[in-house]
Amino acid sequence: MSKLIVATLTAAVLAGSTMLASAQERVVNVYNWSDYIDDSILADFTKETGIKVVYDVFDSNEILETKLLAGGSGYDVVVPTAYFLQRQIAAGVFQKLDKSKLPNLSNMWDMVMERTAQYDPGNEYAVDYMWGTTGIGYNVDKMKEILGTDEKPNWDVIFDPEISAKFKDCGIHLLDSPTDIMPSALAYLGLNPDSHEQADLEKAADLLMKVRPNIRKFHSSEYINALANGDICLAVGFSGDIFQARDRAAEANAGVTVDYSIPEQGAQMWFDMLAIPADAPHVAEAHEFINYMMKPEVIAKASNYVFYANGNKASQQFLDKEVLEDTAIYPSDAVMEKLFTTTPFEAKEQRVLTRLWTRIVTGQ
Amino acid sequence: MAKLASAFVSRLVIIIPYAWLLFFFLIPFFIVFRISLSQTAVAMPPYMPVFDLAGGLSGIAQKLREFSLDNYVWLTEDALYFNAYVSSVVIAAISTFLTLLIGYPIAYGMAKAPRSLRPTLLMMVILPFWTSFLIRVYAWIAILKPEGLLNQFLSTLGLIDQPLIILNTNWAIYIGIVYSYLPFMVLPIYSALEKMDLSLTEAAQDLGCTPAAAFWRVTFPLSLPGVVAGCLLVFIPAVGEFVIPDLLGGSETLMIGKTLWSEFNSNRDWPVSSAVAIILLMILVIPIVYFQNIQAKADGEGR
Structure with missing residues (x-):
């Protein structure tokens, strides 16, 4: 009996000390x-x-x-x-x-x-x-098959309607994020990628509307798996995500090779x-x-x-x-100079941007 | 004493559902409604004015004047919101109809199955719930994609030579909703059919009804409360559905869940997204009230 009491007391003291700890x-x-x-x-x-x-x-x-x-x-x-x-x-x-x-x-x-x-x-x-950067993830073999070159792709494969049409059936995903895609479109057009001017944004939106029929989906994470599985050929996404896709494709060893390109017209950092x-x-x-x-x-x-x-x-x-x-x-110093940063939109500008984006994505 | 206790219990039974409604519906509703009358601000939380009791009674009165219906006016100015509501309701209605079409025969079959088999069948309907909803929706991507299981199967059979493009279309959304919500349709219909007195159909047939006529004139009307309950259980969550259209649907599918998401997250506009949510609730309250009426009527006839 007394042993039991001692044991209980010891347990209680121990519990107390761990609680203190x-x-x-x-x-x-x-x-x-x-x-x-x-x-x-x-x-x-x-x-x-x-x-x-x-x-x-x-x-x-x-x-x-x-x-x-x-x-x-x-x-x-x-x-x-x-x-x-x-x-x-x-x-x-x-x-x-x-x-x-x-x-x-x-x-x-x-x-x-x-x-x-x-x-x-x-x-x-x-x-x-x-x-990191926002650039192009691509399926290496399909890229070679369709364009007939080993060169790393630049924004032309996305924003030139005639070139991106060649990738339509193979599949293109874009980030569902105006703050990532619009600056890239502006960079392709040679405009200030950090522009908040409505006129510039409208130009970028017009460009996107022209290539819209070639885009399979706007989504901000699905492209990792889609690229790795070979479901799509091209994606505009974050560098690290595309490296993940590259590694997953290599692990799966199913004949899909994914690589990442920082477009030479400039990319967002x-x-x-x-x-x-x-x-x-x-x-x-x-x-x-x-x-x-x-x-x-x-x-x-x-x-x-x-x-x-x-x-x-x-x-x-x-x-x-x-x-x-x-x-x-x-990136090399030469590429580094082409990288740009963007600044946030104010609430009213953001509304304009989101509305343009909804029009691009849904056609509404 | 015992009388008092039983009176207390019966009162408790009434209080619990009302308390439930108060805490999980009315209070959240008023919080959201209050935010919908504010305006966005760069602050924590990101809207003004914030309703608090710090300023005393006069402070509250002052703040009440700052609230406005601007956000609701805004919703009427851009056709986007109206179109999103309409398209959500249409998608939900089509999905509900398809779910009913598939769910009713399943429930009917279950109710007609031998009594010993029914628990097993019931289990099979519930079983998919043991896997995460999200994983089941992801699985549909693997099934429906152009090189997916379905297309491989069909092309091996020689039925198609071009892969069917289903993923990222509205059809994928219908399939996703029908699949995910099927148990919510089957279970209430099953419970309505199971309670039914079989001698009623026998009587109908004895009186000269063909089996089809007996079904439409006796069985179906008696199962109607189950059908209505099932339809509402599918329709209501489907209208506000976000995950299924996001994962299976295409980018051009406009649904109110997605609109709400981008108001809340991309625009950081909590007040407008709250207004969107309040309107959505209003759209859903109408069928709920309608259902209540039918239910009350059915109960009245039952007595």
């Missing part, structure tokens, strides 16, 4: 894109700092934005694209970074910092995690940024996490895993050759 346990809640990190990085971070990472994923900026705007998301570190970040900063979603807690900022790459400063002046609210919500419950831990992600070896490991370029200059010596030397990931 969990109360003191340090946690950081991270909300990142799906398939966007090497999991061992999170385990290493916990080993090094003792901070537990609660990791959660999303698959579109809109989902993230809706959660952030509603408030009280409970996340400590989130990863919006810079384009969205800008208006989220204006809405008061984020807190300024305490740069004294981020000594690894010295490793960052000026080329990227200069560009992200367009969205976040002084880079006060966020640091770059990864960046985008940046995914690490930021801390204003109402984050674990601010200190969030800074430690962001600082850890700016360690050259760590972010190099992430890039080697996800096949995206990062914004960390010092990390480049730790990158695999196949990542650093792939000009689709780290």
